[in-house]
Amino acid sequence: MRKIAFRNRLTVKLLLISVISLVVSIVVTNLTSQLVFYLVSGQETIESSVLQVSLMMIFLLSTAIVTFIFIFILLVRKKIRYLKSISQTVQHIANGKLGLTIEIKGKDELTQLAQNINYMSKELENKFIHERQLEKAKNELITNVSHDLRTPLTSIIGYLNLIKNEQYENKDQLHEYFETIYAKSQRLKHLMDELFEFTRLSSPDVQLNLNKVDMASLLQQIVGEYMPIFEEEQLSVQSSITDEDFPVLIDVEKMVRVYENLFMNAIKYSMKPSDIQISFKSKGNTAILQVSNRVENPPVEDVNKMFERFFRGDKARVDAQGTGLGLSISKRIVELHNGDIRAEYKDGWIIFIVEHPLYK
Ligand SMILES: Nc1ncnc2c1ncn2[C@@H]1O[C@H](COP(=O)(O)OP(=O)(O)OP(=O)(O)O)[C@@H](O)[C@H]1O
Ligand SMILES: [Mg+2]
Numbered sequence: 001m002r003k004i005a006f007r008n009r010l011t012v013k014l015l016l017i018s019v020i021s022l023v024v025s026i027v028v029t030n031l032t033s034q035l036v037f038y039l040v041s042g043q044e045t046i047e048s049s050v051l052q053v054s055l056m057m058i059f060l061l062s063t064a065i066v067t068f069i070f071i072f073i074l075l076v077r078k079k080i081r082y083l084k085s086i087s088q089t090v091q092h093i094a095n096g097k098l099g100l101t102i103e104i105k106g107k108d109e110l111t112q113l114a115q116n117i118n119y120m121s122k123e124l125e126n127k128f129i130h131e132r133q134l135e136k137a138k139n140e141l142i143t144n145v146s147h148d149l150r151t152p153l154t155s156i157i158g159y160l161n162l163i164k165n166e167q168y169e170n171k172d173q174l175h176e177y178f179e180t181i182y183a184k185s186q187r188l189k190h191l192m193d194e195l196f197e198f199t200r201l202s203s204p205d206v207q208l209n210l211n212k213v214d215m216a217s218l219l220q221q222i223v224g225e226y227m228p229i230f231e232e233e234q235l236s237v238q239s240s241i242t243d244e245d246f247p248v249l250i251d252v253e254k255m256v257r258v259y260e261n262l263f264m265n266a267i268k269y270s271m272k273p274s275d276i277q278i279s280f281k282s283k284g285n286t287a288i289l290q291v292s293n294r295v296e297n298p299p300v301e302d303v304n305k306m307f308e309r310f311f312r313g314d315k316a317r318v319d320a321q322g323t324g325l326g327l328s329i330s331k332r333i334v335e336l337h338n339g340d341i342r343a344e345y346k347d348g349w350i351i352f353i354v355e356h357p358l359y360k
Pocket of ligand 2: 261264265326
């Protein structure tokens with residue numbers, strides 16, 4: 001808390017005002033007494049003088065008190081008005097007008113009180129907005145999840161019903177039904193796994209199992225594992241991953257998830273046949289991975305929208321391929337590692353860039 005200069009302290013100011021009021025009241029009383037003495041001088045008798053002196057004393061005392069009060073109130077009225085406005089604002093804030101602020105005047109304890117109330121009011125407003133956003137996000141999540149879970153489940157129940165009522169023509173059709181049920185169950189499982197991972201990573205106290213690894217060889221290994229799938233999907237890979245040692249401190253399991261989602265996305269959503277470019281290099285203290293693939297059109301104009309929860313492009317929706325959670329999970333994981341992930345679109349290429357601090 002900021003210290004208030006001695007001369008600005010409220011007590012000092014009040015003392016000063018009291019002294020001024022006292023001096024003024026003495027001066028006024030003195031002048032009044034001289035005037036009164038002048039008016040009554042020469043006309044008193046012995047009996048009346050005692051009464052007159054007592055009345056005069058009372059009159060002068062009253063003059064002193066009234067002058068003191070009047071000057072005191074005159075000098076403190078600005079502070080009283082300020083205090084009233086502080087009290088009214090606090091009442092408005094208490095009634096729900098969060099974010100309301102008090103005009104800052106002066107440099108004393110009242111100013112400090114007003115500054116603290118302003119800070120509290122803004123903080124309360126921010127917390128309230130944040131809570132509302134969380135509530136909205138939670139509701140959206142529940143709506144999306146129940147819709148996405150219901151679709152494969154309805155299909156599974158439908159096929160099981162056909163089998164239960166023996167509504168199939170031959171063994172081949174029965175086998176086909178089982179295949180569909182299996183595929184839909186797999187999708188349901190994938191959905192639930194992604195959802196579980198998403199909610200787990202969203203919690204503020206998520207723990208990372210950090211280990212020092214060489215990122216270049218880890219990436220070479222994962223790309224090697226994906227090579228047969230790339231080839232099968234008619235995607236020719238141009239990879240430039242350096243042989244240098246790139247030490248990083250990561251939760252391997254979680255970061256592998258990020259890379260796998262990028263490679264799987266490239267496989268699922270790129271034009272076929274076409275090229276995929278994977279590059280890994282360092283710049284200063286940062287390791288940079290880029291995964292680029294070709295698309296006819298970007299799934300959305302602002303490609304960074306792909307990182308939003310449940311975002312799925314038309315292709316993904318029509319083919320019911322993904323959950324739309326992969327990239328938002330990746331973003332959270334990369335950010336937990338103090339890194340950055342973003343996307344760019346240029347001349348028919350979608351480029352994903354993952355930046356990660358190197359371990360010193
Ligand atoms: N490499 C890419 N090329 C083109 N579009 C992409 C690419 N990666 C992602 N997208 C678009 O972004 C959407 C979101 O991708 P994300 O990885 O978050 O979810 P998903 O792949 O649909 O589901 P999941 O990863 O859970 O299986 C995709 O549905 C797709 O439309
Ligand atoms: Mg994905």
